[in-house]
Amino acid sequence: MTRIDQLAVGVPAIIVSIDRAACGDLVWRRLHEMGFDEGVDIEVLHKAPLGDPIALRVGNTTIALRRAQAALIEADISAVAVREAAE
Amino acid sequence: MTSAVAALVGNPNAGKTSLFNALTGARQKVGNYPGVTVERKVGPLKLPDGRSIEVIDLPGTYSLDPRSPDEAVTRDVVLGRQAGERVPDAIIAVIDATNLRNHLRFVLELKRLGRPMVVALNMIDLAERDGLTIDVDMLSERLGMPVVPTVAVRRRGLDALAAELAPLLDGAAAGEALPPGEIVGLQREARQLAAAVTLGQGVARRATQNIDRVVLHPVAGPVILAAILFMMFQAVFAWAEAPMTWIEDGIAAIQGWTAARLPDGLLLSLVNDGLLAGVGAVVVFLPQILILFAFIIALEQSGYMVRAAFLMDRLMARVGLNGRAFIPLLSSFACAIPGIMAARTIDEPRDRLTTMLIAPLMTCSARLPVYAVIIAAFIPDRPVGGAFNLQGLVLFGLYAFGVLGALAAAFVLRRTVTKGANQTFLMEMPKYQAPALRDFAIGLWQRAGAFLKRAGTLIMAITVILWVLVAFPQAPEGADGATQIEQSFAGRIGHAIEPIFRPIGFNDEIAIALIPGLAAREVAVAALGTVYAIQGDEAEVEQSLVERLRGAWPLPTALAFLAWYVFAPQCLATLAVAKRETNSWRWPIFMFVYLFAMAYVAAGLTFWVSSALL
Numbered sequence: 001m002t003r004i005d006q007l008a009v010g011v012p013a014i015i016v017s018i019d020r021a022a023c024g025d026l027v028w029r030r031l032h033e034m035g036f037d038e039g040v041d042i043e044v045l046h047k048a049p050l051g052d053p054i055a056l057r058v059g060n061t062t063i064a065l066r067r068a069q070a071a072l073i074e075a076d077i078s079a080v081a082v083r084e085a086a087e
Numbered sequence: 088m089t090s091a092v093a094a095l096v097g098n099p100n101a102g103k104t105s106l107f108n109a110l111t112g113a114r115q116k117v118g119n120y121p122g123v124t125v126e127r128k129v130g131p132l133k134l135p136d137g138r139s140i141e142v143i144d145l146p147g148t149y150s151l152d153p154r155s156p157d158e159a160v161t162r163d164v165v166l167g168r169q170a171g172e173r174v175p176d177a178i179i180a181v182i183d184a185t186n187l188r189n190h191l192r193f194v195l196e197l198k199r200l201g202r203p204m205v206v207a208l209n210m211i212d213l214a215e216r217d218g219l220t221i222d223v224d225m226l227s228e229r230l231g232m233p234v235v236p237t238v239a240v241r242r243r244g245l246d247a248l249a250a251e252l253a254p255l256l257d258g259a260a261a262g263e264a265l266p267p268g269e270i271v272g273l274q275r276e277a278r279q280l281a282a283a284v285t286l287g288q289g290v291a292r293r294a295t296q297n298i299d300r301v302v303l304h305p306v307a308g309p310v311i312l313a314a315i316l317f318m319m320f321q322a323v324f325a326w327a328e329a330p331m332t333w334i335e336d337g338i339a340a341i342q343g344w345t346a347a348r349l350p351d352g353l354l355l356s357l358v359n360d361g362l363l364a365g366v367g368a369v370v371v372f373l374p375q376i377l378i379l380f381a382f383i384i385a386l387e388q389s390g391y392m393v394r395a396a397f398l399m400d401r402l403m404a405r406v407g408l409n410g411r412a413f414i415p416l417l418s419s420f421a422c423a424i425p426g427i428m429a430a431r432t433i434d435e436p437r438d439r440l441t442t443m444l445i446a447p448l449m450t451c452s453a454r455l456p457v458y459a460v461i462i463a464a465f466i467p468d469r470p471v472g473g474a475f476n477l478q479g480l481v482l483f484g485l486y487a488f489g490v491l492g493a494l495a496a497a498f499v500l501r502r503t504v505t506k507g508a509n510q511t512f513l514m515e516m517p518k519y520q521a522p523a524l525r526d527f528a529i530g531l532w533q534r535a536g537a538f539l540k541r542a543g544t545l546i547m548a549i550t551v552i553l554w555v556l557v558a559f560p561q562a563p564e565g566a567d568g569a570t571q572i573e574q575s576f577a578g579r580i581g582h583a584i585e586p587i588f589r590p591i592g593f594n595d596e597i598a599i600a601l602i603p604g605l606a607a608r609e610v611a612v613a614a615l616g617t618v619y620a621i622q623g624d625e626a627e628v629e630q631s632l633v634e635r636l637r638g639a640w641p642l643p644t645a646l647a648f649l650a651w652y653v654f655a656p657q658c659l660a661t662l663a664v665a666k667r668e669t670n671s672w673r674w675p676i677f678m679f680v681y682l683f684a685m686a687y688v689a690a691g692l693t694f695w696v697s698s699a700l701l
Binding site (some may be wrong): 026035040041049050054060061062065068 | 154185186271304397515
């Protein structure tokens with residue numbers, strides 16, 4: 001399990017959990033409106049100068065968010081291999 | 088009988104406004120919803136059966152759970168709760184074919200309202216380019232509503248969309264109303280649906296990712312951003328030069344024409360020195376303003392603006408701002424009013440308030456006329472280091488001065504009056520797109536029109552009032568212009584407030600110009616023009632204001648005047664908008680006081696230091 005602020009650029013992963021309590025309802029809902037959800041494939045695409053914020057591929061879209069929020073989302077790198085094998 | 092109404096609803100970046108422009112052309116009307124400062128755009132559409140209907144372009148939103156006044160308008164219109172707006176007869180849901188998962192989630196949310204609906208599957212060409220093949224029939228069947236592939240920027244699919252609208256307006260095909268869905272459930276339903284109807288396995292957004300690799304590069308990114316901004320400001324001066332000369336010559340020709348036909352006297356003075364000189368002094372800067380708007384619109388429509396916010400977020404966070412504030416603040420370079428209104432997209436109240444309070448420190452285009460005259464009069468037009476020009480560099484410096492002042496103000500405000508926890512930055516980065524000429528032209532037309540409307544009415548009124556203040560009471564027959572200005576109303580007011588400004592190097596004429604300049608910054612130029620045109624003899628009137636100022640002001644005064652205009656709250660319209668947006672007089676009054684203090688100190692320091700050095 002990796003917090004997505006710790007993910008390296010270009011490593012695909014699958015979201016495992018989003019910490020609703022730590023996000024607060026507003027941010028939690030906004031994240032879902034932007035396409036974040038358990039089971040969605042993501043990948044860090046870019047990091048801004050000084051490493052914050054980061055740009056993520058979330059499904060087919062690109063979302064920018066700060067590391068502080070990214071740290072509340074956990075993802076699984078190995079799950080990508082499992083999913084690819086299944087397909 | 089009133090015509091039927093169809094409302095365009097969709098996520099931001101779905102191409103909704105492009106579709107609106109393609110459907111309705113240039114005949115749209117832009118107004119405001121009562122009580123809120125949300126733009127209401129409506130335009131006519133002719134259906135294949137000959138009927139003419141109205142199409143409303145609603146603000147983009149991710150869901151019907153609003154977080155901003157814009158998003159609340161979309162929800163209220165769709166639900167029929169918006170005052171002064173009837174329930175739309177049909178909803179056109181605009182979705183991005185390359186981002187079905189997210190956009191279908193919103194379609195499913197809208198579908199539960201049970202209203203007649205059609206889906207515009209927009210940007211289908213980009214989906215095909217990415218290798219995604221979408222089974223449109225299956226999507227339509229699964230959604231239970233018509234789905235029309237469109238490419239708004241190329242006007243593809245518009246007739247088919249209009250054809251599908253017609254039966255909806257006759258009351259057919261309204262679905263069953265269901266209670267609002269829970270977001271995670273809707274997301275999963277949308278993902279399944281998207282997977283089922285997407286046949287090809289493409290790599291989405293490859294072109295965009297390749298561009299981003301350069302544009303968002305930690306080193307190259309900020310360099311490119313700085314280069315774009317610098318080029319924008321150089322262009323404002325260089326490209327506008329020729330058209331400005333034409334406008335100046337045109338105004339002079341009209342003044343010559345009236346001088347030849349009207350008898351010498353009060354009426355001729357009103358027309359030439361009041362109306363034509365006043366309005367002409369502002370219209371002459373329209374080319375510069377158009378270039379500035381053009382850059383901002385192109386940056387918005389190409390998708391670069393969000394990247395700029397991304398690059399700037401860390402820096403903005405240092406002073407307690409949000410990267411999102413970058414867009415309202417950048418818009419404020421054109422005018423603080425749309426900037427303050429654009430701050431509505433910031434959902435955290437303290438971030439939003441801070442952004443609104445510092446927006447007037449961004450150098451708006453109304454300052455350009457003031458800067459342009461003073462720079463032309465006092466800064467030598469000579470090359471610096473080969474590539475640059477001293478006048479351009481001074482202008483860039485004034486912009487930079489404003490930005491630094493804004494950052495300093497934000498830093499202090501976030502630790503005092505708008506104290507609170509640091510907030511989030513969460514933004515979708517749209518695909519890069521070459522701005523469509525039609526969307527670019529309509530955007531430019533609407534923004535330039537709004538500016539001219541302000542210049543044409545407000546400034547016209549102000550210059551006439553000023554002319555009265557300067558022309559009355561009339562000096563005895565045979566008195567020279569200097570005597571006239573001395574004993575006019577304007578001269579008396581100028582004398583009265585001049586002691587406040589004398590310590591920072593301002594003279595009577597500046598004090599006189601500051602009062603009408605409160606209506607809008609650029610009025611100060613018209614005011615100076617009127618004050619000096621009437622003050623001099625005929626030969627002097629023929630001189631341009633630039634030459635006149637060169638003879639009348641010492642250099643430290645000119646520099647102090649520039650510094651004053653970087654910070655001064657010289658715009659009643661901005662304060663009025665701040666009042667409207669914050670719904671109280673408290674913040675506009677606070678804004679006025681703190682900006683006045685900053686301006687006074689900055690102008691004073693400039694005057695004292697430059698007087699000592701020069």
